[in-house]
Amino acid sequence: MKTISIIGGGWLGKPLGQYLSSIGHKVYVSKTTSEGVEALTQSGVDGFRCDLNQGATELSQHLTATASEIVIGCFPPGFRKGAGDQYLHHWKALIEAAKESKAKRVVMVSSTTVYPSLATDMVEEDATLAQAEQNPLFSDNGTIMLRAEEALISSGLNFAIVRCSGLVGPNRHPARFASKLKQVSQKAPANMIHLQDAIGAISFMALTDISTTVNATTPNTVSKAEFYQAALNAVGSAEPLPPITQQADKRIVANKLSELGYRFHFKHTLELV
Numbered sequence: 001m002k003t004i005s006i007i008g009g010g011w012l013g014k015p016l017g018q019y020l021s022s023i024g025h026k027v028y029v030s031k032t033t034s035e036g037v038e039a040l041t042q043s044g045v046d047g048f049r050c051d052l053n054q055g056a057t058e059l060s061q062h063l064t065a066t067a068s069e070i071v072i073g074c075f076p077p078g079f080r081k082g083a084g085d086q087y088l089h090h091w092k093a094l095i096e097a098a099k100e101s102k103a104k105r106v107v108m109v110s111s112t113t114v115y116p117s118l119a120t121d122m123v124e125e126d127a128t129l130a131q132a133e134q135n136p137l138f139s140d141n142g143t144i145m146l147r148a149e150e151a152l153i154s155s156g157l158n159f160a161i162v163r164c165s166g167l168v169g170p171n172r173h174p175a176r177f178a179s180k181l182k183q184v185s186q187k188a189p190a191n192m193i194h195l196q197d198a199i200g201a202i203s204f205m206a207l208t209d210i211s212t213t214v215n216a217t218t219p220n221t222v223s224k225a226e227f228y229q230a231a232l233n234a235v236g237s238a239e240p241l242p243p244i245t246q247q248a249d250k251r252i253v254a255n256k257l258s259e260l261g262y263r264f265h266f267k268h269t270l271e272l273v
Contacts, residue, residue: 001025004206005068007050007059007094008075009040012109012167016074016199017045020206028066030059053086056096063101070206071098072107077148079141091148095155105158107206110149112165112191112215112252114142119187119248124163124213124256149213160205165217165252168272169195174231175273181228181242188249190227191217192269204262214257221251221269231273 002025006017009029017029030050031037040047050059052075063071073094077087091108098106114127116137129150132138138146152159168174174192178184193201193216201216221227225244232239258264266272 002070002207003066003068004028004070004072005048005063005066006030006072006074007052008073008109009036009045009047010075011172012195012198013072013074014040014043014045015195016072016202019199020203021045023203026066028062028068030062052090052093056093056100059094060097060100063097063103068101069104070107071103071105072109072202072206074109074202077111077141077145085144087144088147088151091151095151095157098157099155103157105160105206105209106152106155107202108149108152108159108161109202110145110161110163110213112163112217113139114145114149114163115250115252116142118250120250121253122215122250123253124215127163153213158209159211160208161213162202162205163213163215163252164198164201165191165193165215167195167198168192169198173235173273174228175235175237178228178232178237178241179239183243183245183247184224184228184241185245185247185249186223186225187246188224189221189251190224190269191221191250191252192227192272193217194266194272196265200265201257201262204257204260208260210260212256212260214260215252215254216257217252217254218266218269218272219254219258219264220267227269227273230270234273
């Protein structure tokens, strides 16, 4: 049994905590407000308050008091709210707290946003901070996330970085997103992962000793146009797809995660709809 603290008890972090608890670990999950902690507690999760905007002290005290061995950072970068610049600061605070409390392992839930806009297969070595600083095909958001990744890689801590593709699952059926897309391509792969496999991959890497970075994405896929049409069909929607293009894009490859021993619940993205 391990003692695990998850920073970020949202759509992914909360069920991740519930799963790790169900397989025998002692798990704590954070929210930034007292109301959020109370909601976690009422749902049977051991919640604690942690606001990384306030620095490392609050988290360090929690990790020390609970003797947390594994710390999982499971919070979004906040790009949609215009707060992406804070992401690196939050990760630096988490790393400082992990060091102060002598945690044994830190897991970062990252994103395939880090990869450049190139129509080719992308493996883990295709996105590093050094590459991003020299290549304009890397987005500003991707570079911010790579700075956070590099802070963890160079921290001296035992670590895992799990780069998740687009997340789908409960209350996030892909049909919901079809109308929000500006366009869909018949030549761009749909890089997606179900919540169940995201939880599985993060848990697998949390409980593995190797320090490394892995992609977490459904191994087999179709084009975005085919994927979103299948999603609309699955819910009986007659809504038309957004404009269809022929623009190629990257395909995320998860071979490394599979080679380490993880077995995907969903082998093909069409199983996700």
